[in-house]
Amino acid sequence: MVFVRKPQNRNRENIAQRLRRHGITPTHQRMEIAHVLFTRREHLSADQVLKWVNSRYAETSKATVYNTLKLFLERKLIRELVVDPAKIVYDPNTEPHHHLYDVVTGRLTDLPADNIRVVGLPPLPQGTVADGVDIIIRTRPRS
Structure with missing residues (x-):
């Protein structure tokens, strides 16, 4: 990782x-x-x-x-x-990045922002701009 x-x-x-x-x-x-x-x-x-x-x-x-x-x-x-x-x-890492979260262990791992691409955003309310996108991918072991 x-x-x-x-x-x-x-x-x-x-x-x-x-x-x-x-x-x-x-x-x-x-x-x-x-x-x-x-x-x-x-x-x-x-x-x-x-x-x-x-x-x-x-x-x-x-x-x-x-x-x-x-x-x-x-x-x-x-x-x-x-x-x-x-x-x-x-x-404490304020650089653009995302996270992988293991729901069983609680472990949170940083993922480089360029490993995930956001293709589009929904229309934003009038008078607003996107300030950032935070993605948390939640994982668990296969059953």
Whole structure:
């Protein structure tokens, strides 16, 4: 399987600069959350981010994680993937790509955008433009 992810620089100063470039003040807790997101090669849920952050510093609340993830989303630092109604994960890879989701194991794998071609879109509501297309291919073992 081909992965789209570019290697993320794990240097904290680079993470701080990345936050600043997106108009985010790099507070201690934001830095910890960003460090977890950008140094792991995984799509993490908010609860997983909280667990990883608090494994290092047990001072971050669930509300802080959710608020920070919302801020990172608004500033386009991460993407939110609704894999199914009960599972939302956050993806630090904002380059165009799609996903393969194993519904049994929960594993989510990046697929290069050019591996999938969208032939056409339905007519969009008047006054709107397409902002992107996110494709999640759900798989399960053959019975």
